[in-house]
Amino acid sequence: MENQDKLLNDITTQEYQYGFVTDIDTDVIPKGLSEDVIRVISAKKNEPEFMLEFRLKAYRGWLKMESPKWAHLRIPPIDFQETIYYAAPRNQAKYQSLDEVDPELVETFKKLGIPIEEQKHLAGVAVDVVMDSVSVTTTFKKVLAEKGIIFCSFSDALLEHPELVRKYLGMSVPPTDNFFAALNSAVFSDGSFCYIPKGVRCPMELSTYFRINTAGTGQFERTLIIAEDDSYVSYLEGCTAPMRDENQLHAAVVEIIAMDRAEVKYSTVQNWYPGDKNGVGGIYNFVTKRGICKGESSKISWTQVETGSAITWKYPSCVLIGDNSVGEFNSVALTNHHQQADTGTKMIHIGKNTKSTITSKGISAGKSDNSYRGLVKVLPGATNARNYSQCDSLLLGSTCGAHTFPYIEVGNKSSIVEHEATTSKIGEDQIFYCNQRGISTEDAIGMIVNGYAREVLNKLPMEFAVEAQKLLAISLEGSVG
Amino acid sequence: MLIIKNLRASVEGKEILKGINLEVNAGEVHAIMGPNGSGKSTLANVLAGKSDYEILGGEVTYEGQDLLELSPEVRSRSGVFLSFQYPVEIPGVPMVNFLKASVNEHRKFKGLEPLTAGEFLKLMRAKKEMLHLDSELTNRSVNEGFSGGEKKKNEIFQMAMLEPKLAILDETDSGLDIDALRIVAEGVNALKTADNATILVTHYQRLLDYVIPDFVHVLYNGRIVKSGGKELALELEEKGYDWIKNGSDQ
Numbered sequence: 001m002e003n004q005d006k007l008l009n010d011i012t013t014q015e016y017q018y019g020f021v022t023d024i025d026t027d028v029i030p031k032g033l034s035e036d037v038i039r040v041i042s043a044k045k046n047e048p049e050f051m052l053e054f055r056l057k058a059y060r061g062w063l064k065m066e067s068p069k070w071a072h073l074r075i076p077p078i079d080f081q082e083t084i085y086y087a088a089p090r091n092q093a094k095y096q097s098l099d100e101v102d103p104e105l106v107e108t109f110k111k112l113g114i115p116i117e118e119q120k121h122l123a124g125v126a127v128d129v130v131m132d133s134v135s136v137t138t139t140f141k142k143v144l145a146e147k148g149i150i151f152c153s154f155s156d157a158l159l160e161h162p163e164l165v166r167k168y169l170g171m172s173v174p175p176t177d178n179f180f181a182a183l184n185s186a187v188f189s190d191g192s193f194c195y196i197p198k199g200v201r202c203p204m205e206l207s208t209y210f211r212i213n214t215a216g217t218g219q220f221e222r223t224l225i226i227a228e229d230d231s232y233v234s235y236l237e238g239c240t241a242p243m244r245d246e247n248q249l250h251a252a253v254v255e256i257i258a259m260d261r262a263e264v265k266y267s268t269v270q271n272w273y274p275g276d277k278n279g280v281g282g283i284y285n286f287v288t289k290r291g292i293c294k295g296e297s298s299k300i301s302w303t304q305v306e307t308g309s310a311i312t313w314k315y316p317s318c319v320l321i322g323d324n325s326v327g328e329f330n331s332v333a334l335t336n337h338h339q340q341a342d343t344g345t346k347m348i349h350i351g352k353n354t355k356s357t358i359t360s361k362g363i364s365a366g367k368s369d370n371s372y373r374g375l376v377k378v379l380p381g382a383t384n385a386r387n388y389s390q391c392d393s394l395l396l397g398s399t400c401g402a403h404t405f406p407y408i409e410v411g412n413k414s415s416i417v418e419h420e421a422t423t424s425k426i427g428e429d430q431i432f433y434c435n436q437r438g439i440s441t442e443d444a445i446g447m448i449v450n451g452y453a454r455e456v457l458n459k460l461p462m463e464f465a466v467e468a469q470k471l472l473a474i475s476l477e478g479s480v481g
Numbered sequence: 482m483l484i485i486k487n488l489r490a491s492v493e494g495k496e497i498l499k500g501i502n503l504e505v506n507a508g509e510v511h512a513i514m515g516p517n518g519s520g521k522s523t524l525a526n527v528l529a530g531k532s533d534y535e536i537l538g539g540e541v542t543y544e545g546q547d548l549l550e551l552s553p554e555v556r557s558r559s560g561v562f563l564s565f566q567y568p569v570e571i572p573g574v575p576m577v578n579f580l581k582a583s584v585n586e587h588r589k590f591k592g593l594e595p596l597t598a599g600e601f602l603k604l605m606r607a608k609k610e611m612l613h614l615d616s617e618l619t620n621r622s623v624n625e626g627f628s629g630g631e632k633k634k635n636e637i638f639q640m641a642m643l644e645p646k647l648a649i650l651d652e653t654d655s656g657l658d659i660d661a662l663r664i665v666a667e668g669v670n671a672l673k674t675a676d677n678a679t680i681l682v683t684h685y686q687r688l689l690d691y692v693i694p695d696f697v698h699v700l701y702n703g704r705i706v707k708s709g710g711k712e713l714a715l716e717l718e719e720k721g722y723d724w725i726k727n728g729s730d731q
């Protein structure tokens with residue numbers, strides 16, 4: 001045991017791979033938050049009046065709210081006047097093609113392993129990239145447009161499709177839903193917008209990469225996905241940030257609306273800078289993600305691989321309104337060093353015969369703390385609702401924590417709600433077995449952890465599953481030696 | 482190839498190996514027998530480098546190197562293979578991925594290029610045929626849900642893939658049905674060359690009918706208390722251990 005602890009101790013020396021800063025000309029506004037700042041942001045983006053109203057309403061609500069205290073997290077006080085709420089790469093004109101994009105920026109995305117240039121040719125993935133606050137480029141826009149699919153930056157959507165944004169914005173996550181959602185609603189600068197018309201299956205994965213580059217900036221992006229009747233889309237979000245000693249704030253909102261028989265798959269690979277091995281720096285990640293299965297037999301599934309951030313506070317949820325609608329949550333959350341994660345989901349059953357499944361795989365190493373928090377709520381009208389939850393925790397070493405907080409509220413007798421939970425330690429016998437076949441302990445742990453998470457990783461689109469596997473192994477390097 | 486001198490080891494403060502002496506040369510097959518709890522698996526695990534055991538004294542020389550100095554993975558890559566008495570399950574890790582990593586680590590150690598997917602699959606197919614291994618097993622997670630016999634067969638399959646210099650088979654015959662025992666024994670024999678050696682830990686003569694040992698040792702209470710030729714195993718089968726126990730307890 002002693003031996004393994006020593007081993008686990010050492011696995012934590014691997015450096016964050018994405019910690020570079022891109023040197024490009026950036027347009028920033030002074031730090032701090034006020035109604036004036038919000039007006040400046042709105043004006044810079046030439047927003048329609050209703051958007052400014054939405055922001056101000058959220059801001060006024062936010063002023064009266066408090067940062068939530070119920071999570072199993074130690075959150076240092078955040079000075080919201082010390083954050084910069086808008087930063088944009090300056091020569092961010094309207095790019096017609098990638099060749100016009102700042103070469104430094106293209107270089108950044110190459111370092112991130114997203115060869116946008118290649119992706120132009122590589123059919124399959126359309127990428128929207130949000131750097132700091134502004135959406136830089138959207139590839140494949142034209143190809144998608146032919147099918148009537150709108151996939152663009154949130155800013156463009158506000159200018160080009162204001163009626164759609166106005167109709168759906170805040171439907172899943174109202175402007176004053178919670179402290180961080182309200183903050184986001186007040187100051188969000190950009191994000192992605194996606195609209196799939198009736199009967200259309202989106203022919204490729206849609207993908208957004210978020211990156212925080214400028215020092216002292218918060219990133220507040222907003223994503224809105226609307227899937228009309230009988231449509232289908234699979235959407236992936238990835239994120240990274242430079243290494244910095246100070247903490248940076250990320251408070252995003254994602255809203256999904258699925259109409260009759262529509263299906264939306266939303267996958268996240270979250271790899272924000274987690275801080276160094278002593279717990280200095282790192283992103284504070286406070287995210288509200290909610291999907292509404294509004295139509296009958298609609299389906300929303302959230303799949304997340306969370307390896308980054310100093311603090312993660314995130315509960316992608318499904319509101320199952322339509323009869324026979326289905327919600328799914330699949331999560332791998334890995335914490336190492338001094339990282340803290342409190343993550344899980346809410347499944348709200350409202351319609352008849354609604355079904356939800358929750359699969360959560362927590363992995364804790366180092367001195368980290370990892371909590372699953374989930375609510376399954378069955379309303380009185382949700383006849384024959386079904387939920388199955390499986391929450392597993394895997395501990396590496398003896399200095400980390402794993403916690404499970406399942407909340408179940410059942411208001412309809414015909415429903416069936418099942419919850420299973422396990423906690424296990426990574427087996428020394430498993431590691432020795434691998435060693436005996438010539439596999440080093442570090443590789444063995446990567447392999448065992450990936451095996452443990454496989455059920456969830458298998459839900460990711462192929463190309464991202466491979467990326468996620470590497471990420472899990474890398475994130476544990478230095479926690480064993 | 483392997484020289485063990487006065488090896489003593491303990492687990493959880495309890496001395497299990499109390500002075501083992503054994504010499505194994507290339508081309509030889511040694512059988513180690515002995516009552517339950519006498520320390521056979523402990524010896525196998527100590528040779529493979531399991532960290533639960535504390536070495537209290539003695540030395541082990543393998544191919545001229547101090548074996549006890551090497552990490553378990555380096556011992557493996559240097560040609561020491563242990564077929565586990567109780568192979569562990571690794572959920573979610575497909576056998577084929579596991580083996581590929583293993584084979585390529587061994588190759589890297591020898592300065593060879595990793596096998597391509599095609600080469601690897603070809604090698605795997607050949608070895609699977611040799612051991613009549615159900616082809617679906619390699620797509621499943623390592624040992625997960627394998628029957629007792631399948632696990633043992635899978636150990637020998639891995640041995641066939643890695644072609645070790647020194648193979649230590651800890652009760653590989655236990656749990657095998659009659660046909661499987663013959664197939665596994667044939668496999669072990671087929672892998673035998675003048676350059677490698679095998680240590681068979683077993684309770685039963687029937688394995689030794691197929692894989693003929695050059696030496697048979699009886700381990701009792703942490704010591705090798707009797708050694709002999711293949712006839713010793715037959716004698717044990719007939720008389721049990723009491724006559725040896727009584728002799729050594731005095």
Ligand SMILES: Nc1ncnc2c1ncn2[C@@H]1O[C@H](COP(=O)(O)OP(=O)(O)OP(=O)(O)O)[C@@H](O)[C@H]1O
Nearest residue numbers: 492493497515516517518519520521522523524533
């Ligand atoms: N990890 C451990 N903790 C405590 N005791 C142990 C441990 N490993 C082995 N022992 C003890 O050491 C002794 C020798 O065990 P070992 O497994 O080597 O026996 P064996 O000869 O292989 O027996 P069998 O024929 O039953 O397989 C036993 O008394 C066993 O209980």
Ligand SMILES: [Mg+2]
Nearest residue numbers: 521522523566
């Ligand atoms: Mg044994």
